[in-house]
Amino acid sequence: MTKQPEHNLEHLIFEGGTQSVSTVSKDKGYVFRDFEISRIRSISDIIRNRPVVSTLIFSFFLTFWVASLSYGATFFTANEVAINLSPNLAIHAIIVGMLIYPVRMLWIPVVVFSLLFFLPFMIPFTGKPQWAFAPEVTTNITLFFFGSNLIAGGLAGLLARGLFSMSVARFAPRKADMTVILSLIGIFLIACLPAVFVADWMSLRLDPVQAIALGFNDNFITYGIERTIRGSVVDAAFLMAALQLPTARQIRVAVPAFLAYPAVALLHGYGFGGFPMLDIGLMSILITLALPMAVTPIVVIAGMSLYVGMTGEFLHAAPPMNSESGMLDIYSIVVLVLIVLVMALRGRERYERDQHLSSIRRLSTVRGFAGVGLFTLNVPRQALRLDPAGQQLVGLPGEVCTDDLLSRFRPDEQYLLRHAFESESHASITLLLRLAETLSSGDARVLRLHLWAEPTPRGEKVVYGLMVEVTEEYLQEQALTDALNELSLRQDRQKQLFSIVSHEIRTPASVLSMLIEDLETGQNSPQLPAQMREASTQLLSVLDDMRQAVNPEKNQPVAMVPYTPADVAERVRNTYQMLAKGQDVRISLKLGPGASAVMMGDSNRLKQILGNLVRNAIIHSQGSEIRISYRPQDDGSLLMPKGTCWSVTDNGIGIPLAEVDRLFQPFERGSADARNQADGSGLGLFIAKQAVDLLGGSIRYFPAPEGGAGYWICLPDVPASAKEQIADVPLPPVEMKDLSELRIVLAEDNALVAQVTSKQLSRVFGEIEWAENGREALEIILKNPPDVLITDLFMPEMPGDELVQRLREENINIPMIGLTAAVVGDDIQRFEEAGATAVLAKPLDVARLSVLLQETVDG
Incomplete structure (x- = not known):
């Protein structure tokens, strides 16, 4: 039986949950479809960019149409002026032209219409009288039909253009185009039918002989309406043809279809076929269904033009011979309408198909770049198909069985x-699973699988799946989780830090408060000054420990100087002798051979390391003796040892083995909660280890032979050369300049701190001028620059670093000393970036300030 997953993997499973199939996206590739642009607008842009070529094509197509039908009317009909000009064949030029031409170029279709309007008047090579020389075709008649066609065509064009503007604003571009095309039939009828009735009304005012010669008779209205209806269908077809951009290959494929029209015309001429208009209409529908849509409207209109020119069909202005012939005339008009509808439907179907295929192609391309694999599983047959990306992800061929895929995990x-495969549910499922294959780093490859199922018509369950590798994202998530855990740990330590700071600062601060109360009540004792000094020293010591632990990079750099181990040990003992006596603890020294040899090392950090260990033992060991031991590292030679070894031991209670691993962590003092101890910051051992590591040495704990705690410290200090010992001889003191003449501006917002600091400064320096904030200090200095500026960082109106920066920008070149009481933060960096001469810690050490200013003056 397959083993259940481990509990710690539960977050990998069913990531994203399940989802009903009915809620799966019905997008159908919408995202990857083309951003639709109106074809009418596209043709307009083409005409705007290439007006000459576009107009030549437009004019040629319309000229072929007008010429073909004019010849057909001349050879095969009575060619009556009134009927052939109601409406004129050239009216399509102005209607379609006004829709597709830009506004500033609308004069072009008007010109094309004007030229083509007069083509039937002088049709050559017919052997029949031309309208231009017919006596009944007077100038007034010509101008009347020209004007009526121009007005009707212009009105239809404006209506179509307005409809297009409204449609584009409300519908998708493709839908707007089709709306205008199909609406053009009605627009044509609305604009042109009134012209037929106006022409009939005008004929009543003509001489009867002239009216009959022009073609005005009892059937004029009927023929005019029939011709207008056919013209409306042709106008829609013309617009549809104008919106097509066929390729050269498509035009070559369409040539045989075009040649079918003259072939049918010849057959009809020899008496073959049925009703001609119906035959040619049905053939046009078949061609519309067979040819590529981009070329169909052009072939049908051009072919019909040639057919009409060769047969005169659709142009006869004579009453039907019988009712059957009349019905066939009506059917022929219906067939023309069907041709346009079929073109429209095929155009929409072709557009949707092309968009769908393009969406699939683009999706496949993007999916290939993204490494997303697809697969299909027929569950009953256990047959699985993988696409190339899926094959690459799981390392399987294109067709495998279910077990082959399972074995990869x-x-x-x-x-x-x-x-998930065998579940009866048809819900979609997302899984996050690990492959059996691992990376070179040893990490498992992780795949995210999205599955959904559908039944086939035969009832078989088919699972469709998508897989993508998310190993990198998973590893990043794990790293982020680890980082968040580390951040949480640091946050906990920060909380602990503030808790300890509160505790450790409150203790000496409380002592100071009580001692001040003794001063106020007059209960002075000889120990009072020493007690106040001890309390303040303890407070500053805690703060210094905090600073070293939180910002070790702000500590002093390593300074290698000559020293003697015996002198260092003695200085440490003397420093903590009084504190040890207060706890009834004795500090003893056990110095081995070479303790008086001069070594090279950072003696200040060495004293800090030993001092922290001694102080730690005094506070926590509960013993009676602490021993500082020294010996050189044993390499067989006491004259040239490889390094130094120190130990600090006590005879106290020791440290439980379970807590040894936490000894050198910050805020650890042999107890789970540092606040349970009476004294110390919990940073002594941590700071000692930091210092040892900085010096390239090592420190470790061991149970002391005396029964308490012990620490070994080994440092790579080497004997000092004669030259190094001479260089360490102190130079004679430099004569100090008189600092009492210096004028100092003190910028400090705390009045009490300013009062105490001013009093201390006045003992050494001359005039002390206090400014309550940075802006006040700036005004004082700009009016009368002092010799020295001492400024706090955090002040109202203007902080100290901004004050220093503003003064440097004003070319005030005086020593500027920054003061900070912060244990954490970037106070020093802020002052240094602003251009401060130096940064000192609070409380201000006036002696150190004096030396600093003397060095600055000497420099």
Whole structure:
């Protein structure tokens, strides 16, 4: 039986949950479809960019149409002026032209219409009288029909253009185009039918002989309406043809279809076929269904033009011979309408198909770039198909069985995938599973699988899946989780830091408060000054420990100087002798051979390391003796040792083995909660280890022979050369300049701190001028620059670093000393970036300030 997954893998499974199939996106590739642009607008842009070529094509097509039908009317009909000009064949030029030409170029279709309007008047090579020389075709008659066609065509063009503007604003571009095309039939009828009735009304005012010669008779209205209806269908077809951009290959494919029209015309001429208009209409529908849509409207209109020119069909202005012939005339008009509708439907179907295929192609391309694999599984047959990306992801061929895919995953996760395949639910499922294959780093490859199922018509369950590798994202998520855990740990330590700071600062601060109360009540004792000094020293010591632990990079750099181990040990003992006596603890020294030799090392950090260990033992050991031991590292030679070894031991209670591992962590003092101890910041051992590591040495804990705690410290200090010992001889003191003449501006917002600091400064320096904030200090200095500026950082109106920066920008070149009481933060960096001469810690050490200013003056 397949093993269940481990508990810590539960977050990998069913990521994203399940989802009903009915809620799966019905997008159908919409995202990857083309951003639609109106074809009418596209043709307009083409005409705007290439007006000459576009107009030549437009004019040629219309000229072929007008010429073909004019010849057909001349040879095969009575060619009556009134009927052939109601409406004129050239009216399509102005209607279609006004729709597709830009506004500033609308004069072009008007010109084309004007030229083509007069083509039937002088049709050559017919052997029949031309209208231009017919006596009944007077100038007034010509101008009347020209004007009526121009007005009707212009009105239809404006209506179509307005409809297009409204449609584009309300519908999708493709839908707007089709709306205008189909609406053009009605627009044509609305604009042109009144012209027929106006022409009939005008004929009543003509001489009867002239009216009959022009073609005005009892059937004029009927013929005019029939001709207008055919013209409306042709106008829609013309617009549809104008919106097509066929390729050269499509035009070559369409040539045989075009030649079919003259072939049918010849057959009809020899008496073959049925009703001609119906035959040619049905053939046009077949061609519309067979040819590529981009070329169909052009072939049908051009072919019909040639057919009409060769047969005169659709142009006869004579009453039908019988009712059957009349019905066939009506059917022929219906067939023309059907041709336009079929073109429209085929155009929409072709557009949707092309968009769908383009969407699939683009989706496949993007999916290939993204490494997203697809697969299909027929569950009853256990047959699985993979696309190339899926094959690459799981390392399988294109057609495999279910077990082959399952074997690519870890055994403890295979059952999840099998369960998803065999589940009766048709819900979509997302799984996050690990492959059996691992990376070179040893990390498992992780795939995210999205599955959904559908039944086939035969009732078989088919699972469709998408897979994508998310190993990198998974590893990043794990790293982020680890980082968040580390951040959480640091946050906990920060909380602990503030808790300890509160505790450790409150203790000496409380002592100071009580001692001040003794001063106020007059209960002075000889120990009072020493007690106040001890309390303040303890407070500053805690703050210094905090600073070193939180901002070790702000500590002093390593300074290698000559020193003697015996002198260092003695200085440490003397420093903590009084504190040890207060706890009834004795500090003893055990110095081995070479303790009086001069070594090279950072003696200040060495004293800090030993001092922290001694102080730690005084506070926590509960013993009676602390021993500082020294010996050189044993390499067989006491004259040239490889380094120094120190130990600090006590005879106290020791440290439980379970807590040894936490000794050198910050805020650890042999107890789970540092606040449970009476004294110390919990940073002594941590700071000692930091210092040892900085010096390239090592420190470790061991149980002391005396029964308490012990620490070994080994440092790579080497004996000092004679030259180094001479260089360490102190130079004679430099004569100090008189600092009492210096004028100092003190910028400090705390009045008490300013009062105490001013009093201390006045003992050494001359005039002390206090400014309550940075802006006040700036005004004082700009009016009368002092010799020295001492400024706090955090002040109202203007902080100290901004004050220093503003003064440097004003070319005030005086020593500027920054003061900070912060244990954490970037106070020093802020002052240094602003251009401060130096940064000192609060409380201000006036002696150190004096030396600093003396060095600055000497420099």
